Amino acid sequence: MKSIQMLTLASALALVAGGVGAQEKETLAIVVKGLDNPFFEQINLGCQEWIANNPDSEYECLYTGPASSADEAGEVQIVDDLLTRGVAAIAISPSNAPAMANRIRQIDPDVPVMTIDADFLAEDRDLRETYLGTDNYLMGVKMAEEAMKLKPEGGTVCLQLGNVAADNINARAQGFRDTIAGEDGVDRLTGQNGWTEIEGCPVFTNDQADLANQQMADIFTANPDLDAFILVGGWAQFAPQAYTQVTDQVMDKLESQELIIVAGDTLPPQTQAFRDGRSHVQVGQRPFEMGLRAPDVMIQLINGEEVEDPLYTGLDICNQEDPGFCADN
Structure with missing residues (x-):
């Protein structure tokens, strides 16, 4: 066969x-x-x-x-x-x-x-x-721990999720929020330990790379003082040309770590983005x-x-x- x-x-x-x-x-x-x-x-x-x-x-x-x-x-x-x-x-x-x-x-x-x-x-x-x-909850925990290392005082954050009913993605988001807040069952970050989810977030990509990149561009434009963008999955990075164009808009902020990007997964285009300074952390599955x-x-x-x-x-x-x-x- x-x-x-x-x-x-x-x-x-x-x-x-x-x-x-x-x-x-x-x-x-x-x-x-x-x-x-x-x-x-x-x-x-x-x-x-x-x-x-x-x-x-x-x-x-x-x-x-x-x-x-x-x-x-x-x-x-x-x-x-x-x-x-x-x-x-x-x-x-x-x-x-x-x-x-x-x-x-x-x-x-x-x-x-x-x-x-x-x-x-x-x-x-x-x-x-x-x-x-x-262990998707643990993946969210690790993403939160890495974000807190980079932004120990907290800041404004947007989470990018996938399908609304995807258990694995929702578990990552829960792990992230619980770890940031220091308590279990947090629905939304509203200032816990200095972290606040901005209006309009989380955003849901429906697992579409083009939509993921458009969402990132829109969030960056509407929120020039955003401190952290968390790609709970790697969707935007799966379209490297579009992701490069989006992050070009904020490269000075990424280089200074005024804005940090923590992303899920470590496929080849994503590790290249990391090496190019277009993300600060990648938490990869297998x-x-x-x-x-x-x-x-x-x-x-x-x-x-x-x-x-x-x-x-x-x-x-x-x-x-x-x-x-x-x-x-």
Whole structure:
């Protein structure tokens, strides 16, 4: 069987159903929020590495998702169709966690379901066997700690988030706010320890790089005294040309650290932005590891083995004192 790249729903279903090119191998499906997001392509590369490392396995790793990360309903439909047509196990990164959980509850599949990268809400986690990915609350904590190092007196801040119902992104925002405020359950920063979220923020990108960059440009223009911009995910940096144009507007402030940028993820265009001084901190996840480990976890679940829940993949932090991972990638 050929390695599976960014499959359309039709080709993925044809493969599962035993269509052209399909063999006797059973399918371990990884469904991501959108094929337009380079972060998820790293999960795909991990899936491909697993295929290369396991040529004699009775299982095949299938990577798919909607064409656009904004297509929440499309992702739910893909999962629905895959489970209906038949897979051995499935790993889902839910864009809209409540909607996806509601559909899983309705289907009540008889194959193992796990989450990857993004989890279900706490009340729906009985629907999956385990979660594989980042400790997203901890990621928010680390972003806050780095921001406080750079701005010990606090300041005005804008958080840029993804989809409104994405559990992983919301967990990062909660970790950031709780850490800044020094207390749990903070809905908004209103002066705690000197930090205040500005009017109009947070902003939600719907996982779209073009929208993320437009939001940044608008915020910088409307708030010339802004102290910190926090990209809870790396969306704007996934479009390096646009991100360069946006940060060109504030390079003098970035260089003086009058304005700081703390961003999530450490993909190549993001580490380049860091090296160019267009961000001060990158807090990176490990998506390749997620894609590489997911098939083995699904096989363990199929075999009825006990699997730890959650399975965290760790973080890589790049800052001015220690560029670390970002110095060479």
